[in-house]
Amino acid sequence: MTHLLQNYGTRIPIKFTHGKDVYLYAETGKKYLDFTSGIGVMNLGYSFTAGKNAVKAQVDALAHISNLYENPLQEEVAAFLTYGDKYKAFFANSGTEANEAALKIARLIRPNAEILAFVDGFHGRTFGAMSATMQEKIQNGFAPLVPNFTKAIFNDVASLKSAVTAKTGAIIFEIVQGEGGVTPITAEFAATLKSFQEQDILLIIDEVQTGIGRTGKLFAFEHFGFVPDIVTSAKGLGNGLPVGAMLVKNEFAAYFSAGKHGSTFGGNPLAMASAKAVLTSLTADNFLAEVADKADFLRTELDEKLATKSSVKAIRNLGLMAGIQLADESQLGQVLSKARAQGLLVLSAGHDVVRLLPPLVISKTQLADGVKILEEIL
Ligand SMILES: Cc1ncc(COP(=O)(O)O)c(C=O)c1O
Structure with missing residues (x-):
């Protein structure tokens, strides 16, 4: 029973209780690395004091x-x-x-x-x-x-x-x-x-x-x-x-x-x-330059770990906005749910793209952690 309109379809059955840095925590205690930023919103992460x-x-x-x-x-x-x-x-x-x-x-x-x-x-x-x-x-x-x-x-x-x-x-x-x-x-x-x-x-x-x-x-x-x-x-x-x-x-x-x-x-x-x-x-010193540097790192990681996979058709990005186009669009939902199961939140875009919008304050290590999960799934 819900009092809400169903215009968002069936929502993903996770109830988040709080966020820290670039991680979200569910009421089950499970920790998720967030490559979505609440669809491009939480650019400064969840601990923006x-x-x-x-x-x-x-x-x-x-x-x-x-x-x-x-x-x-x-x-x-x-x-x-x-x-x-x-x-x-x-x-x-x-x-x-x-x-x-x-x-x-x-x-x-x-x-x-x-x-x-x-x-x-x-x-x-x-x-x-x-x-x-x-x-x-x-x-x-x-x-x-x-x-x-x-x-x-x-x-x-x-x-x-x-x-x-x-x-x-x-x-x-x-x-x-x-x-x-x-x-x-x-x-x-x-x-x-x-x-x-x-x-x-x-x-x-x-x-x-x-x-x-x-x-x-x-x-x-x-x-x-x-x-x-x-x-x-x-x-x-x-x-x-x-x-x-x-x-x-x-x-x-x-x-x-x-x-x-x-x-x-x-x-x-x-x-x-x-x-x-x-x-x-x-606009503080180096913030945007660091975003550009981390974006280069992400692109290199995606190219090295995912580009040659037969499940991947193309990789596109500008800065920390990246898309992994799948060879088989019917796999998109599966990829998203498998990533979630492994503690990584990613988005879809169009009908065949896994979209990554991590918080801009993410570290290279955290970016690599997320790509590693995608490497195992794809
Ligand atoms: C490029 C672009 N324009 C406009 C919108 C609409 O923004 P909002 O959902 O805040 O109305 C979005 C949302 O995804 C968007 O990506």
Whole structure:
């Protein structure tokens, strides 16, 4: 008997009681090495003392004020995200809400234009973000969707070129398609997107999964030299507190004039206290360089231990976001449950990919421990 809707299907029958470092502990006492970070959220792990202390202090001082009043913490968090005052920030509570804000401001900047999105991208479950999510399993049953969304195939330059028309006002995409199967953008595709930006098509980069250090940069677009018009962020931004952000280039900021958008909770002091602690750690000396170094180590481990196995079709990664594509997609569920049985939590992506999103604070030894378990299973 459950009082809950079953929209998440049958949940995995583990009740976690607490987390420490990069491990989760179940009520049975079993310890799990976490290569999921709560789907890309707990980037600083489960023992992020600075974040915990900041949130505890903020609960005692003031958990919430409305957006009717000044909020210095929002200014401080925004200062970390806006690349030396090149962008202005709006705070929301989730990735899908950050994307709604992005789509709404894009509509104001380019009235009546079409927004192009990519097959197997994922942008969220609210109507705008879902309409940009070109996956049948996500959109099925919800028609009519928001109009004026078109689609092309990700990393397919010819498909992109033929999909862009005079009506295209914006393109929304991920630097690594996460939910779709851990597919990093190719340099050629990135260059083509930039060429459309030169023709005044807005580039909206969804960094909800790839951002906040996941790939060894604050945002993954930095790897490809993009200067996006709009950026969205969430997940790791709050290390467990619900925070989303939409950044827009200064030249477009005035389109969100008073009353155009808002949120009761967005950017509340509790969420901002956590985000400030996250960004303070992330931007400290060497943090991102260490993530990049650990990502190289993980890639080498995956290549050495798994790449030659007949059960593995391909390995892809950008930073500490990695995917192991299986030769036989029917094995995906088994791989996940066998890993769990051996005390390792991993995710799926698409229909045939084992996705790894370990906390960024993981050590090389812990990375090697997880890969060893996968080596035994695959
Ligand atoms: C790239 C991307 N965009 C948007 C979302 C939606 O975020 P949320 O679940 O916080 O609404 C996700 C979630 O997985 C995502 O990976």
